[in-house]
Amino acid sequence: MAWLRAFFDFFAGDLRADGIVPARGHTAWLVFFAAATMAFLAVFALAIAVAAGRLANTWSQEMAQSVTVIVDGPQDQRQAQTDAALRVLETTEGVASARALTPQEQRDLLSPWFGDEIPIENLAIPQLIEVIPAPQGFDAEGLVLRLQGEAPNARFDDHSAWRDPLVRSARGLRILAAASLVLILATAAAIVSLGAKASLAGNFKTISVLRRIGAKDAFIAKVFVRRFTLRTLTGAGAGALIATITVAFLPSAAATAGFLTGIGFTGLGWLLPLMMPLLFALIAFAATRTAALRLLQELT
Amino acid sequence: MIQLEAASYRYDDTPLLSDMSFGIAPGSFHFLTGPSGAGKSTLLKLLYAELLPTSGQVTLFGQPAHGMDRDQVALLRRRVGLVHQDCAFLDHLTISQNICLPLTVSGKSVTDDFAELLAWVGLGHRADAFPPELSGGERQRAALARALIMAPELVLADEPTGNVDWEMSQRIMTLLLELNKMGTTVLIATHDLNLIRTAKSQVSTRVLRIKDGHVQLAEVDL
Ligand SMILES: Nc1ncnc2c1ncn2[C@@H]1O[C@H](COP(=O)(O)OP(=O)(O)O)[C@@H](O)[C@H]1O
Ligand SMILES: [Mg+2]
Numbered sequence: 001m002a003w004l005r006a007f008f009d010f011f012a013g014d015l016r017a018d019g020i021v022p023a024r025g026h027t028a029w030l031v032f033f034a035a036a037t038m039a040f041l042a043v044f045a046l047a048i049a050v051a052a053g054r055l056a057n058t059w060s061q062e063m064a065q066s067v068t069v070i071v072d073g074p075q076d077q078r079q080a081q082t083d084a085a086l087r088v089l090e091t092t093e094g095v096a097s098a099r100a101l102t103p104q105e106q107r108d109l110l111s112p113w114f115g116d117e118i119p120i121e122n123l124a125i126p127q128l129i130e131v132i133p134a135p136q137g138f139d140a141e142g143l144v145l146r147l148q149g150e151a152p153n154a155r156f157d158d159h160s161a162w163r164d165p166l167v168r169s170a171r172g173l174r175i176l177a178a179a180s181l182v183l184i185l186a187t188a189a190a191i192v193s194l195g196a197k198a199s200l201a202g203n204f205k206t207i208s209v210l211r212r213i214g215a216k217d218a219f220i221a222k223v224f225v226r227r228f229t230l231r232t233l234t235g236a237g238a239g240a241l242i243a244t245i246t247v248a249f250l251p252s253a254a255a256t257a258g259f260l261t262g263i264g265f266t267g268l269g270w271l272l273p274l275m276m277p278l279l280f281a282l283i284a285f286a287a288t289r290t291a292a293l294r295l296l297q298e299l300t
Numbered sequence: 301m302i303q304l305e306a307a308s309y310r311y312d313d314t315p316l317l318s319d320m321s322f323g324i325a326p327g328s329f330h331f332l333t334g335p336s337g338a339g340k341s342t343l344l345k346l347l348y349a350e351l352l353p354t355s356g357q358v359t360l361f362g363q364p365a366h367g368m369d370r371d372q373v374a375l376l377r378r379r380v381g382l383v384h385q386d387c388a389f390l391d392h393l394t395i396s397q398n399i400c401l402p403l404t405v406s407g408k409s410v411t412d413d414f415a416e417l418l419a420w421v422g423l424g425h426r427a428d429a430f431p432p433e434l435s436g437g438e439r440q441r442a443a444l445a446r447a448l449i450m451a452p453e454l455v456l457a458d459e460p461t462g463n464v465d466w467e468m469s470q471r472i473m474t475l476l477l478e479l480n481k482m483g484t485t486v487l488i489a490t491h492d493l494n495l496i497r498t499a500k501s502q503v504s505t506r507v508l509r510i511k512d513g514h515v516q517l518a519e520v521d522l
Contacts, residue, residue, distance in 0.1 A: 020404065022392045209388045212350070213446070214378035215405035216371050297370070 020210070021203050021223045028231060031195040035235030036242075038188040039280055042181055043243035043273040049177035050272065051263045056170035059163055069098070069129040073153030082127050084151035089131060092146070094138025101128045129154075185283055188232070192284040193291040196228045200295050211300045221292035229285045236280035244273040301326045301454060301485055302347060307356035309342055316342055319356070320515045322508065324487060326453070329480045329503050331496050332489040333518065334510035340489040343510065344456050347487070348380050349373045361453075378406055381447030383457035387439045389431035396427040399446045406450070414449070421445045421475060437468035444475060454485045461495060469495060477503055 069089065071082045082100055089098035101109075106128060140156070147154045200207065210220055247264050265272060302324040309317045316339045324330060332340050345351040346358050349365050358365040360376055368376065389398045396418065400410050418424050421441040426434065434442065440460060447455055457476065461469030473495060480486045480503060490496065499505060507518040 019397075020390065020393070020401070205388070206390055209390060210401075210405055211374070212348075212377065212382055212388070213402040213405060214374050214376075214450070216374040218371075219405055219407075 018223060018226070021206055021227075023227065024199070024202070027195045027199050031192055031228060031231045032235040032238075034191040034195075035188060035232040035280055035284070036239035038184050038191075039236035039239030039276050040243040042184045042188075042276055042280075043240050043247065045177045045180040045184060046272055046276070047247050047263050047265065049174050049181065050265060050269060052170045052174035052177060054266075056167050056174065059167045059170065067131040067133060068157045069131055069147070070155045070157055071127040071129065071151065071153055072155060075124070077153065078127055081151045081153045082129065085129060085147060085154040088143070088146050088150045088154075089129065092138055092143055094134050094136055096132045096134040098129055098131045101130060185279070188236075188280060189283045189287040192228055192232050193287040196224050196288040197291050197295055199228075200224055200292060200299070204299060207296070208300050217293055217296045220296060221289060224292050225285060225288045228288045229281050232284035233277055233281040236277040240273050240276040244270070247273070301361065303357075303359040304346075304353075305357040305359075307346065307353040307358050309339070309346060309351060310354050311342075315513060317346075317510070317515070318513045321356075322515060322517075324454075324485065326485055327480075327483055328485055329477075329499075329505040330487040331499070331505060331507045332487060332510070333491060333493065333496065333507060336491055338510040339513070340491070340510060341458055343515070344458050344487075344489055347456055348377055348382060378402065378450055379453050381450065381452035381455040383440075383443050383447045383455065383460045385459040385462040387431070387443035389439070389442070391431050394428050394430055395423065395434065395442050398431060399442060399449055402446065402450045408450075417445050417448060422471075436463040437465070437471075440464055440468070440472055441475070444472065448479070452484065454487070455479065457486070457488045459490055460488060461490065461492060466494075470498065473499055 069085055071078060071085055073081060086098055086100065089095050106125060109128075110125070144156050147156055207220055250263055304320045304322055307317070307320045308315055320343070332343060334340055342351065346353055346365070347360065349358075349360060349368060352358070352365055360368075361379060363372070363376070389395075390401070393401070396414075397404075399418070400414065403410055415424070418427060421444055423438060423441055423445065426438060426442075431439065431442070440463065444457075444460065447457075455476070460476070461472055464472070469492070476486055476488065477499065488495075496505075496507060508515050509518040
């Protein structure tokens with residue numbers, strides 16, 4: 001907490017103290033650009049993480065809502081098996097409704113793949129039963145067992161065969177994006193503290209004069225920490241702003257859109273990239289403070 | 301005020317200062333002398349805790365130097381005014397900003413005494429100049445003013461007249477003597493025996509001499 005207080009304290013700043021150590025152009029711009037670049041990348045990593053997370057949720061929740069029972073086997077048993085399966089479904093707790101698709105509906109489902117002219121009656125197309133679960137869901141394993149008993153030609157398909165790998169890869173992508181974000185932040189911290197250390201070393205004479213006239217380490221460190229934190233804040237602010245605008249101009253990120261059109265933020269999520277400069281500043285503060293206090297002990 | 305007990309210091313294998321035991325009483329006026337390279341500057345560094353004795357004890361304002369952390373060292377230095385031969389100003393600040401720097405780093409505001417102090421060292425007209433624009437004598441007097449801005453109890457001066465002519469060194473000595481009359485403890489390291497002789501006629505002073513790595517009380521006649 002004392003630390004957080006120190007963080008806010010120093011924005012109040014001591015202008016007289018700031019003038020004691022001359023600012024030199026070089027590291028200032030290096031840190032500014034590094035922070036801008038890192039914040040730009042960080043916003044993209046964040047956008048990908050958020051989009052992947054949204055996608056994983058969509059696939060794992062919404063798709064789970066639709067379940068299909070497929071009745072296969074010899075044509076002459078098809079109707080009896082379908083009726084049996086429907087009876088099982090109707091008496092299953094957690095199933096809101098179950099309905100056999102009409103031949104026309106089945107034709108409509110297939111036409112995008114095979115064209116309109118298919119003689120569906122002559123093909124060995126299985127009968128599909130659309131199952132809509134009640135909100136609390138049903139016991140899938142129990143249903144599978146009962147279908148096996150009552151309608152052995154009926155198969156239960158909750159789409160997990162294709163959905164699970166997609167959900168898995170979306171989650172993997174999210175972890176990857178989050179890891180990138182952590183690496184980007186760590187790199188930013190390293191660059192900023194390196195810049196601060198170079199600046200401290202370059203001002204060795206000034207620092208030793210200040211120590212001799214009774215300056216505490218905290219006072220000297222503050223001059224550098226403040227300078228580098230503000231530089232990081234403005235750099236990261238610029239980078240994050242450009243990245244956020246770029247993300248905003250990517251194709252829309254409505255919650256239902258597919259992945260490639262879905263990189264971006266929705267609603268309050270837009271506040272996330274704008275938090276990035278603050279996060280960068282906080283990290284720069286911690287990194288330069290630690291580096292400065294340690295280096296001061298070594299220098300004088 | 302300051303007490304050394306069997307204090308020694310070595311930079312490397314060969315001891316530079318050995319077995320020093322002496323004290324500096326409040327209000328006293330001391331000279332520290334010895335040939336160039338004898339270890340005068342090193343001894344002063346022990347007295348403001350820039351160096352710690354490699355053996356023995358140095359006690360500064362009642363506190364053992366060994367036990368001080370870095371913040372305590374900073375606080376100690378606010379009670380000690382340092383005047384160096386190489387005045388070590390910050391060249392991007394004006395003379396008055398440089399002189400007030402000890403106030404700035406300790407979070408104090410500039411007092412009315414400042415103008416008085418500036419006039420006393422004869423720099424009233426140079427307040428807004430930058431250090432490189434000053435002559436050697438002006439720099440030395442500015443360094444003295446910076447050492448005094450915090451109203452220190454002890455002034456340590458390392459060759460304060462090293463870079464100036466005889467007349468100016470007399471002027472600086474006069475300032476230090478006046479300061480001592482007002483109650484400040486003064487210790488001046490110098491290899492200039494003439495300086496000591498002229499001071500001896502005006503103040504009762506003790507002369508410490510470093511010889512062969514030991515500190516001795518010098519004979520009256522130098
Ligand atoms: N940082 C240092 N490291 C090693 N030797 C030093 C260092 N500073 C001073 N010396 C040596 O210690 C000796 C005394 O130096 P110094 O205290 O400056 O003497 P004085 O001030 O009496 O001229 C000299 O021989 C000098 O070379
Ligand atoms: Mg010397």
